[in-house]
Amino acid sequence: MTRLWNDPAAFADDMVDGFVRANGRWVRKVTGGVSRSTRSPEPQVALVIGGGSGHYPAFGGLVGPGLAHGAAMGNLFASPSAHQVEGVIRASEQGCGVLLSFGNYAGDVLHFGAAQEAVRQAGIDCRTVTVTDDIFSAPPAEAERRRGIAGDLTVFKAAGAAAAQGSPLDEVERVAIAANARTRSMGVAFTGCTLPGAEEPLFTVPDGKMAVGLGIHGEPGIDLTDIPSADGLAELFVERLLDPAEIPEGAAVRGGRVVPILNGLGSVKNEELYVVYARVADLLEVAGLTLVDPQVGEFCTSFDMAGASLTLFWVDDELERLWLAPADTPAFRTGSMDTSALESVTADGGEAAEAELPASSEESRRAAALIAQALAAVRDLIGEQAAELGRIDAIAGDGDHGIGMQRGTVAAAEAAAALAEQGAGAGSLLARCGDAWSDRAGGTSGALWGLILSTVGSHLGDTELPTPDAVAAGISAATGAVMDYGKAAVGDKTMVDALVPFADTLADRVGAGESLADAWKHAARAAAHAAEATAELMPGMGRARAHGAKSLGTPDPGAVSLALIVERVHPVLAAG
Amino acid sequence: MTRLWNDPAAFADDMVDGFVRANGRWVRKVTGGVSRSTRSPEPQVALVIGGGSGHYPAFGGLVGPGLAHGAAMGNLFASPSAHQVEGVIRASEQGCGVLLSFGNYAGDVLHFGAAQEAVRQAGIDCRTVTVTDDIFSAPPAEAERRRGIAGDLTVFKAAGAAAAQGSPLDEVERVAIAANARTRSMGVAFTGCTLPGAEEPLFTVPDGKMAVGLGIHGEPGIDLTDIPSADGLAELFVERLLDPAEIPEGAAVRGGRVVPILNGLGSVKNEELYVVYARVADLLEVAGLTLVDPQVGEFCTSFDMAGASLTLFWVDDELERLWLAPADTPAFRTGSMDTSALESVTADGGEAAEAELPASSEESRRAAALIAQALAAVRDLIGEQAAELGRIDAIAGDGDHGIGMQRGTVAAAEAAAALAEQGAGAGSLLARCGDAWSDRAGGTSGALWGLILSTVGSHLGDTELPTPDAVAAGISAATGAVMDYGKAAVGDKTMVDALVPFADTLADRVGAGESLADAWKHAARAAAHAAEATAELMPGMGRARAHGAKSLGTPDPGAVSLALIVERVHPVLAAG
Known part of the structure; x- marks a missing residue:
């Protein structure tokens, strides 16, 4: 359960305040969320991500060089409004167009869509790629209806890396689509979570049971089982994700390359995740896959929900290169990012160097x-x-x-x-x-x-x-x-x-x-x-x-x- | 509670396996724990840290360039044995001497001490600096009796950065002592935690209450209160840590510089920590302090215990420079670490390039x-x-x-x-x-x-x-x-x-x-x-x-x- 808050109604705002106070090196507060506090010398396509709060490091924690340019941060488990998204777009765009990317939820689709319309009318080229990695939220034939969970990260990372290397909007959009098409996740949960100040949990899982496929906001799963061993959970994850119907087009199990992302939802801790990961790695390798830059930790949480998900990102050469490119954000840092050429920007998005003072008497x-x-x-x-x-x-x-x-x-x-x-x-x-x-x-x-x-x-x-x-x-x-x-x-x-x-x-x-x-x-x-x-x-x-x-x-x-x-x-x- | 394991008796070993599988870029498994999987071209003083498991990222997650050279990883909440510590020392030392650093607990002191004796007899110059940051574990006059909690990080970071810049053992030891002398922490807890396979929690906190000063293994605290608001907790933290008796020698509140580290113990999540941090930052700044590179997240946990601690690291110019120096480890990455000159080392500690094959018929x-x-x-x-x-x-x-x-x-x-x-x-x-x-x-x-x-x-x-x-x-x-x-x-x-x-x-x-x-x-x-x-x-x-x-x-x-x-x-x- 959530224990620490001041006014529950102000929780998300307070959280953004503290987040920005702690991470001013990467982000500044803007209308609707956060935007980078630095700017590269050459303008880039702006990647704007976002969603409800309560999923840290999604979404503000992923803003910084090599990843997102801005994150619209909605209220707890609630989509940001169109106004918020628009605010973040305007603070983040640099004249090269904007890619919006977020998990495929009705509220987000609505509000990001309205913001896209608004900025298009203002002459900003804006596209959208929604993330649809959760295999249990719709059958393979309706993959475009699937929800987005921890696979968000692979799509954001590929698009952010493409933007960082100066690719035009068409290219950034193309790699985001390609990354989403090659990302599959499944999750399990052992408990629900209680939002700040709420009397009752938002959703629950019976004691000692595991809800298979439960969504990160408590969306119903496909099965309720006993809690398996760590190895048993690894086997369930890998068996489902290596189901032939879930192998992305153009990818192959034998000889293939995947980035495995084992994600904790809040209260399943790193030690447990590592015990599960040992078997996940075995099973994937024995199946004939080569593992690229594995990730074990918290990437998309659901407050302090006890649960975990496994994401497989089936990389090709291009996506692997984009995945491994440097990134430097509050919560995701990889490679050796040269930050020496970055310029600071002020709260209103202008250059940090103040405009010259007007002449005075x-x-x-x-x-x-x-x-x-x-x-x-x-x-x-x-x-x-x-x-x-x-x-x-x-x-x-x-x-x-x-x-x-x-x-x-x-x-x-x-x-x-x-x-x-x-x-x-x-x-x-x-x-x-x-x-x-x-x-x-x-x-x-x-x-x-x-x-x-x-x-x-x-x-x-x-x-x-x-x-x-x-x-x-x-x-x-x-x-x-x-x-x-x-x-x-x-x-x-x-x-x-x-x-x-x-x-x-x-x-x-x-x-x-x-x-x-x-x-x-x-x-x-x-x-x-x-x-x-x-x-x-x-x-x-x-x-x-x-x-x-x-x-x-x-x-x-x-x-x-x-x-x-x-x-x-x-x-x-x-x-x- | 902990839910995922195979054999509870093998949990720590399984965890180390998965940790090494996921983080081979930084670490390799050695007798007793992990050691870096890379070596810098010039030999360095080796910083060997460690302690029981269950505190991730302490201790294995802090091994990598710019931070520790090796971590002895004991069983759950149990000191590593002298044999384990010695194994990690031998795998990590490079001929320039070894600094051992760990939280001040009786078991750790005993086993690290025995290992130090053993390697000294083998001619390795080995010193020890224990971390004593928990202000509630002993009064100021007996500061050397205090336990080590999340303040571990500041001591390890300062010593690791000094080693990385090629300082001799005397210097590395001196900065570790200085960092420890300028580090103060206090913690609170809302729940205990249950070890893998245990029927009962290891320790408990009554529902709705907050144990002030409870240790990371459940050591008794100094008070039991109602759970305060986020601001109330921030005020408690800052009030206690700015008590005149806790200001380190040579430091001052007005005009001073501190690195604040707000640490979650497991189930208090990032969103809550950021709400608390917003007020912590206010209170410290209003008191006249300048905040340096704040850290909010999990640095020393107690499995999935719900709780948090605040550490203040009162930096001077030298310690600030060491704190800000680049580091690249599984769980702590800062600055821009140039890894191009690093060489890989194999499981047995030799160069990755195999010795030449003997002549064959x-x-x-x-x-x-x-x-x-x-x-x-x-x-x-x-x-x-x-x-x-x-x-x-x-x-x-x-x-x-x-x-x-x-x-x-x-x-x-x-x-x-x-x-x-x-x-x-x-x-x-x-x-x-x-x-x-x-x-x-x-x-x-x-x-x-x-x-x-x-x-x-x-x-x-x-x-x-x-x-x-x-x-x-x-x-x-x-x-x-x-x-x-x-x-x-x-x-x-x-x-x-x-x-x-x-x-x-x-x-x-x-x-x-x-x-x-x-x-x-x-x-x-x-x-x-x-x-x-x-x-x-x-x-x-x-x-x-x-x-x-x-x-x-x-x-x-x-x-x-x-x-x-x-x-x-x-x-x-x-x-x-």
Whole structure:
């Protein structure tokens, strides 16, 4: 069973976060999943794979040089949406066309198909090869109806290697089709699995029994037997996979070459797999096959389901060469991959080297330096207050507001110092600090603070003197943007409850002719009162509603942090 | 629980077999475990690691260029014996000294220590660094008493990288000590695990509870709590590991650099680990640490135990460089390892290129060609009979006699054809075919047939005419060797029951002046009768005793295959 989660509804998102945090060398987070964090000097056909989550290393673990370019990562055991797939395609394609490949399941076919249509209409050449390796999911005569299980890997690897060597889309598609036609798998299971937070297992296998052909989402198998010995399981695997009806066209048992992939589904461990593999290897060799680069481990799992599958990839010379080509991904590394020529790409897919800073005026640079000072002060303040903000948030939320704000302000202050040093104007500095804050903090508050900084920045520009009017107008515009983005109004117990009175007071006071520092002081006071008053409100939106009763009497952490920040900025403005 | 095995008593051996079959690119089987199957052009300090089995990838999965040179692989959760450790040391050392490293457990300390003494007496410079990373196994003041868990990896990696770059033993030992001093881990568990064939779990954790500090063999922990959220677990890990008493000397939290290793113990899956990791990364960064090359996955398991550990490796510049250096092993691959200069080594540790063949006479080469013909005929015969031999063996044994004989005869026939082509004399051809048979077949029958071929070969030599007397004397000597090695006598229902009458009849007939072909024919008939008669015997030795009743009425498969083989050789002799 699955034991570790925070909010079961957020499990897949949390997982992708952690996956990207741990594997930034290979992947970056994009809309709908992950895409490579590096790019080869020459553009390539982009291989985009994907499917539901819960099958690690499928699918994000297979993204990297020599394998996939991106992976759409759906919810647990659920296809990614067309929107997600499209997001990953757009982040991954390099002008040479896109090959989509995924296991043959109805939901995936639907959503990947819709995404393919959408990007084709945008002029991107996009093809699809579905993986159909599970011999028990349909008879040989209807092989195109079969499901995809651990054989995914052979199709992805062949296509990824072809793309890496610069083959055009026609060729990449051809080898993917050829690899799928030469891949056969069968699986068995001893237990089901329980998804995060579920009361009941998603499916079960009776104690001491083995379900033959059970799918990786619990699709019914063909037989229920006693659990055999390790050798007995090896014999079952090999007997079924060497059935003459399952030998791919153009392949032969005697004198043939196969890559055997013995895959654990979660709780059958490596030691057991190796005991089974010893006999699998014997039986295949005795049948006359030569074994190429065997794989024993976890390649396509079903959470912690106890089970295993054997895949045979019947290689010819071309497929063997593609299989053995180097690859370097979070979960699959083979050969000696030369990564020296790779370039890093940023979260938005552009080159990591930032675009050059626009020309800036002396006065805008002076304002930028002041903003950098303010952001450093804010970082220190939030560092001190993070625990308290987390405590308030934990009463009704998930308690991560403090840490999110801390991540965001640390990133923004760092970026600001560097940009001020490089001579950025106020507008560019704020815009890029907003990106840094949002990227690093994640979550809703990160996105909203990113929006605030970049909206204000676009009102200030890099050459104009940042007048009090421009600042007030920028903050009013940012307030509107936050309300749009967050779909929140005053009274919903969010940051908006403090932001609106802050923006309004600032605009009024500046309009009445006060200095920016004085106007800011009054506005900050209004924000503080409003933040305090959120303690009397019930949350008005979404998931937070369920926690309404708990949060009554406690102010909204987003409103509190906004009030603290604007208060802290005042002395910097006054001194500047 | 563990579900897949053949004979629980043979589980660890079977596992090593499958491991080596799947990973021959990196490892070869040696006495006591595995050693690298490649050697770098320049000799290196040899890093020999090890411990009980059941912790994959510890320990065999960490053998390969840039990491360990060999791993002693004990039985399940049991230290390897001193003899095993010594075997791995001798197979791995290259004249530059040896560093032993392993988790600090009493059994391992004892056996590795005895092996160290033994090889030191043989003039090998050998040192030991035990790993002591588990903070809950002893207080900080007694850190040298602590157990080793997933922190093994950092010590092995640092030492292996130092050895790979050609550092002398003093240096390799120094960095291993430094790495251990800067490594801290803590673990939690949600369930115990059940060893192959056991009725009861080895240890348990109450349902829904988390044992804090439970060891990887079930050693008691320090606390039992409810299972926390993923974030809660991350907080527990980080709080305990950042306790001031646990910060290594010379390291600092603010501004420090750590490699975080979030390790699953078996059934906590990658998705869950990534959810936990997201918060671990946050907390470490917010504390002021820079994260270096994070690792999330399985590095030191406890079969399919549900649990996890976090290791912090507090790197300085040197340790960071060693950590990031390339490594290429079955289970741990990092960086871009140039393997082009590596040479393959054979099972006995020599260069893969066989020693040159001794000079041979024309007549001995003619005999060798005849033997190659005979071995080809035997291979075909056994190919036809393998299923039947397996069937007989399955009645009282494990049913693998047919497949073992098939592996052995295929390997011997292949080797014979190549050696005859290269001009080998009869003696060398038989000796090397015996090695091939034994290596490839494994098991007792493989060892016995290897012994038969090489003993006969040493009686024939490469220059003498292989006379009938020499052949008969060789077969008599081989019979004695088989009885010694197998501790079997006539009447024990083994191959010996057919081999003794075969050898005796052959010697008698040849002594009486018959041609070799005629004498062989009579001897083969005697073997056939004797093999048939084993159906009336009860097994006389070891484990087979329990199966005595079942096998009554069925002949011994080893005796049957011997009789079949000698019968098949007759027409080749008669024609040759």
